[in-house]
Amino acid sequence: MDFAFDARTEELRAKLLAFMDEYVHPAEPVAEEQRAQLASPWDTPAVVEELKAEARRQGLWNLFLPDAEYGAGLTNLQYAPLAEITGRSPHLAPTATNCAAPDTGNMEVLAQFGNEQQRKQWLEPLLAGEIRSAFAMTEPEVASSDATNITTHIERDGDDYVITGRKWYISGAMNPDCKIFIVMGKTDPDGADIRRQQSMILVPRDTPGVTVKRAMQVFGYEDHSHGGHAEVVFDQARVPVANLIGEEGGGFAIAQARLGPGRIHHCMRLIGMAERAIELMCRRAVGRTAFGKALAQQGVVQNWIADARVTVEQLRLLVLKTAWLMDTVGNKGAHAEIQAIKIATPRAVVGILDRAIQLHGAGGVSQDFPLAELYASARTLMLADGPDEVHQRSLARRELKKYL
Template sequence: MDFAFDARTEELRDRLLAFMDEHVYPAEPVAHEQRQALADPWGTPAIVPELKAEARRRGLWNLFLPDAEYGAGLTNLQYAPLAEITGRSPHLAPTALNCAAPDTGNMEVLAQFGSEEQRKQWLEPLLAGEIRSAFAMTEPEVASSDATNIRTLIRRDGDDYVISGRKWYISGAMNPDCAVFIVMGKTDPDGTDPRRQQSMVLVPRDTPGVTVRRAMRVYGYEDHAHGGHAEVIFDDVRVPAGHLVGEEGGGFAIAQARLGPGRIHHCMRLIGMAERAIELMCRRAVSRTAFGRPIAQQGVVQNWIADARVTVEQLRLLVLKTAWLMDTVGNRGAHTEIQAIKIATPRAVAGIIDSAVQLHGAGGVSQDFPLAELWAAARTLRLADGPDEVHQRSLARRELKKYV
């Protein structure tokens, strides 16, 4: 395993670091102010299209897609240090580079499983940043950590599918630019194989019967960067049969293919979030005095900073190993490592951010620093793409199997 950056990664990294310093960090307060003035609270601040145009001009666009036909053609190992940098401003930088969830996962699904017509109608405008999208899987009435529990029904009726169900925490659904949902439901609810009961269909947002009922908050935040999270009702929603993604019964497998890259992308960005927290912690520590000496001289603060640095270095190595395995032996071969980083990274990074909040005192929980919002994002990622306990259960079973 050689984790040295190759020439292309170094070049893109230099470009991205300059873009962050010159455009993204200065845009953070501007985007916040512009959002406050919007007539539609879910609208897009004017600075965001400007950032997107500049990112495209600099060749920093669709970096997440390994398929060179649609994206930058980077490997997971090449993309990891770039995604980490965007994680330092997770509510602005990924969007500016057209590398924000849930669009990234949806584009991967369409690129891998979509028909030629589906790719032309939905993938191309997503790649161009002209529209946004949502992924409708989680449901409020069942334990969605077990995807076989899904109750939404997708019924074949002649040349159409009819969808009925209720979803929530559907990322991207509040954004007025959201044009399409990828909806997961059951086409064969009585099938003998619980992992072949589900399918995915494309549902245009303006289809009759689709109701975006309300926005769902995350620790009190609206999470505008991802287009919000919504409760959505599908009331006998009718779409053409050609909107089926892949094959009937393939929904579970498609979901797993989608979530693997999504999990590592989250972990890459989480490391960047931790680096931002460490930077803020150090700057605060050397600039404040308590009880007659700089806070930086307090032993407990030094312990927080040292432990944070050790933790980040460990996490980065594990993420890079996982990226390397995904590139060399595929997602299935990297299954254990994907689960390991999904368990370890959000938990540890939330702890680092929590220490930074503590060091900032009241400022740490305020809107004057990004720490409270970073903590909410990191803590939420212990649930997104499968809660810790599901991954622990699966990983433990794989370990125990060696001894049975």
């Protein structure tokens, strides 16, 4: 295993770091100021569009997509340090570079499983950053940690499919630029194979019967920068048969293919969030005095900072190993490592952010620092893309199998 950055990665890292310093970080307060002046908080601030134009001009665009025909053609190992950099400003940088979830996963699905018409109609404008999208799987009435539980119906009616169901925490759906949903539902609810009951289908937002009902909060945040997390109702929404992605019964397999890269992308960005937390901790520690000496001289603070650095270095190596395995033996071959990073990274980064908040006192839970919002994002990722306990269960079974 060789995790040294190659020449192309080094070049992109240098450009991306400069882009972050020169454009993204200065734009953070500007975006908040502009959002307060918008007619709707879900509209996109002008500075975000400016960032997107600059990122595209610099070639810092669609870095996540390994398919060279549509994206940058980077391997997971090449993309990992770049995603980490964007994680330092997770509410601006991924969007600015067109590498934000859930669009990334949806573009991967369309590139891998979509037909020519679907790619032309939806993938191309997503790649161009002209529209946004959402992935509708989670439901409020069932334990969605088990995807076979979903109850949304996708029923064939002549040349159409009719979709009926209720979804929630559908990321990005509040954004008016979100024009398309990829919806997971059951086309064969009574099928013998519970992993062949589900299908995925494209449902345009303006389809009659589709209602974006409300924004769901996350620890009190509505997450305007990511387009929110909505409750969406599909009440006999009718779309053409041609909107089916792949084949009937292929939805579960597509979901697994989608979630593997999504999980590692989240972990890459989480490391960037942790790095920003460490930076903020250090700046606070050297700039504040308590009980006669700088916080940086307090033993407990030094322990927090040292432990955070050790944790980040461990996490980074595990993520890089996982990326390398995905590149060399495929997502299936890296399954155990993907589960390991999904368990370890959010949990550890939440701990680092918690210490950073503690070090900042009242400021840590305020809007004057990014820590509270970063904490909310990181804590959510202990649930998103499968809760920790599901991954622990699967990983333990894999480990125990060696001894049975």
